[in-house]
Amino acid sequence: MVVTYHVFLDRVSGGVDIFLMISAFLLTLSFTRKVEEGRPLALGRHWLHRFKRLMPAAAVTIAGTLAAAWLWLPPSRWAAVLDQAWASVLYVQNWLLATTAVDYYASDDSLASPLQHFWSLSIQGQVFLLWPLVLAGGAWLSRRCGWRYRAVLAVAFGLVFAASLAFSIYETATSQAFAYFDTRARLWEFAAGSLLALALPYLRAPRPLGVVLGWTGVVAMLACGLVLPVGQSFPGSVALWPIGAAALVIVAGQTGSRLGADRLLSTRPLVGMGNVSYALYLVHWPILTVYLAVIGEARASLGAGLAIIGASVVAAYLLTHLVETPLRRAAWTEARRWRMAAVVAACLAVVAVPAAAWQAGIARTAQAAGVSGAATNPGALTLRTGVAGDASAPVLPLATQLDQQWVNLDHQCQGRFAPSDPILEQCEQTQVAGEPSKVVVVVGNSHAEQWMAALEPVARERNWQLVALLKGGCAFGEPTDPGQSDFCAGWLAAAKDYVLGVQPDAVFTVATAAAASAPDERQVTGYEQVVRELTGRGIEVVGVRDNPRFTHNMYQCVEDRGAAACEVPLEQALAPANPALPLATIPGLHLVDLTDRLCPDGVCRPVIGNVHVYLDDNHLTADYSATLAADMRDRLLAATGW
Known part of the structure; x- marks a missing residue:
């Protein structure tokens, strides 16, 4: 859904909001199960395992995007892409884009950056650090006070939901461009997923009602981006639409009916797409934006769009089966914490080494160009003196120096x-x-x-x-x-x-x-x-x-x-x-x-x-x-x- 909206409609679908909600839903299910079964939470190991799972595919995508930018994007966009590469691999891309979105003096390249989509992954990474602390804190409080664990979590996530939603509504009304990327304005979407996970055992819909709920949720999800101006009004109260739609599908669950939406959603093609969905999200946006930058168009044609989706699916399959799955299944990486940490460090290096080398090269070029003077680059002085300058010298400022021209x-x-x-x-x-x-x-x-x-x-x-x-x-x-x-x-x-x-x-x-x-x-x-x-x-x-x-x-x-x-x-x-x-x-x-x-x-x-x-x-x-x-x-x- 996200890919189709991006490629053909040039719109935001609301699918990312669902993605954020489901990630917290699954995380809360996992932690709740551990606590109720008396297993240790082992937060350090959990965090290492989580980022060892997320970072390999992300690092390869970022490194590949840097290579594509060097080959096909104009030099005036290199500095922005490099800044966003660092922000993406360090999981702070959303804050960089939030600042850029409200900065009058910032380049508008962020709106078409091949790494823009890492904003949601950055928010997710930040929540993956925060949520286990809440879940572990709830377990400690439950044991100390003798309260039911699910009740403690329900109160905690209920407060997060209410506070974050109120803040999101306010900030969206006053500074929507910043709010869109603001982690604080998105926490309620994660809290909704956690609350749904806690309530799910008590939500048993009869089969006929489950069929209705499932199809209502699917139709509402698909229509959200068409009906609502998602890119201009989220993440305020209107984001309750896609979150609520996804909740309906989850509550409907496995109806067992031939008429249920779950029968469609459980088919092999969609399950197979789900297996590569993370990689597909990673690769489709760089492929789309670099293609549009090369051809100089704002939107892909039908044929080009289908080719982009096809290429994205192939790239996602290869990324999943050659990078993500082997590292996820490699038992040796899970045997010791330092090995998981080594995988995370290697992923950082995959991005940091080429990015740092490229930035160093840009700095050397700029330093060399900086020795030019009025003889080679007279600018307006040529209109006073008639001296045209040296045509063989680089035209200043260099494309990589534009952010220094204020x-x-x-x-x-x-x-x-x-x-x-x-x-x-x-x-x-x-x-x-x-x-x-x-x-x-x-x-x-x-x-x-x-x-x-x-x-x-x-x-x-x-x-x-x-x-x-x-x-x-x-x-x-x-x-x-x-x-x-x-x-x-x-x-x-x-x-x-x-x-x-x-x-x-x-x-x-x-x-x-x-x-x-x-x-x-x-x-x-x-x-x-x-x-x-x-x-x-x-x-x-x-x-x-x-x-x-x-x-x-x-x-x-x-x-x-x-x-x-x-x-x-x-x-x-x-x-x-x-x-x-x-x-x-x-x-x-x-x-x-x-x-x-x-x-x-x-x-x-x-x-x-x-x-x-x-x-x-x-x-x-x-x-x-x-x-x-x-x-x-x-x-x-x-x-x-x-």
Whole structure:
């Protein structure tokens, strides 16, 4: 079900939620049986056995995915894949993806990463460490207090279920992207499986009712991903649907009826698929995502999809019978704990050795490229001097350096520049010698941030105190303007209060907002109102024109097609005239326009002077922005008269 939804429907099915619930169901059955039969739990041995069972197939899959990424994915995606390889083998992939999902500055490759699916395995691995502690703690409490073991567990898992479900509903409503990968928001699904395992002996459905329950559960499971927007609404209360559907099938059990769903589910093909299901889950997603990346399409055709499923089943069969089963059945690995630990360590090495070697190679390449200077990679300086650079030198930044292309200042804001409102968490400042000649606060979104690579050298040269107050996605305008989003309004209000409190000599911000549906460029929402308020308080405002935004990733376009094929005419990227020009009459507002350095001769180029201009579809690289320092200085001083 999961594979079919991924390949053909490009949707989340709800099947993973069932997978999580069943894993806790089986784990609880096993531990309960041990306790009630008086056998030792031996947690250390249990954990080693569990991860010795899980890790071989996972490690081979991760290592194979690294090889596929090296062969077929563009270098701009290598760093993300390597980070996720480490996170996957260490069972923390869900936390990496949770952070990425809500990080404005993170690459969006996680949504199509060939290792994204390890998020659920990571949560499962974390629960496989936690659940035995709860089960063992319940056994200790039961013996000490004379309480029934199942009753103790029912209370414990009932509390986990209620608390986690309440938290999941809240977090899904407030931050669904983070909640989707948050272990805490998923614990209730495991607790549901444990509660079902404890209650199962008391749930005896008559045969006719069992037939109805079984088919109701199967139909509900299959329909969940079609009826509900699983990817956008889980794991809140709506995830009760697939969990409840699976519970109905389990409660229905073996009805013995010719009409029962269990007759279908017990057929040899489905049981055989169940035997390779873990490996199938592991391999299908890398095969699908790498294929789509190679052909450059968002979805596989019917024929390609069937081929992907066929290849995934074959790979899963081989992985199960050549790796997983032999190690699981090898008696010598179970004879001693150190042997199980050795298998786990070997699995870690299967991923760690190639990943570390690859990262070391990337670091050496980056170090070698770092010695390049203006002679080989002049960037925008080529438009001032006419020196084109060395065409044989690598174009900077390298694809593996893109995550380093966001601009940071020297220190967190401190002293008089430390914000009192915690919402202003992204506040940085430069260090100056003695008393600064001017205090300039850069306020706004990532498009204000990117210009700091050009502005910071000017500030250092002229001993200005530079302060950066930033929030991804929030261009600086009047927070009470009806056009401002609720996401930004609170931050914008705090930012304006901060500026009025600090009383800098000037505020540097972006005056316009370009659009990918170009040339729909306009003034930033509420910009005129906030400019008039600041200048009325004696604070000058420098408004830089926004850079073009595009419908495609400029960096990847150069990787795939070459720079010449990715050029965009200026008239398709920006408005014919700077939309902020009507505000030029406001005393204290100074407009700066560097469009000709981004789109010389009326053409927006992805590479200028052997430097990539854009790191994605709308942000300048820090490397290129830094080469604009001389132009920024000349035009800023000319506009302000400083």
